[in-house]
């Protein structure tokens with residue numbers, strides 16, 4: 147399960163940051179999550195609750211900032227939000243696209259006590 151591995155590295159990072167900050171408890175974790183990652187935020191939340199038991203991150207609230215996917219045409223530099231399976235530029239119909247947003251997956255900030 148993809149979310150499991152993601153949550154594991156997320157928790158790992160959070161705990162490291164908390165230790166570095168000398169915190170005894172993690173209150174909140176702000177995660178940036180791109181649409182392209184295909185990760186379901188409430189699955190991560192559930193996994194996090196299970197995995198963080200008996201760690202300083204137990205009970206921390208995860209909030210997700212979802213980033214919609216965005217593509218840029220390599221030919222005419224038009225930026226748009228692709229839909230469906232076949233992605234082409236709505237301006238020049240080119241299929242030479244570059245994904246510029248939507249692959250994000252990182253911890254933006256954590257709040258500790």
Ligand SMILES: [Zn+2]
Nearest residue numbers: 219222235238
């Ligand atoms: Zn174009």
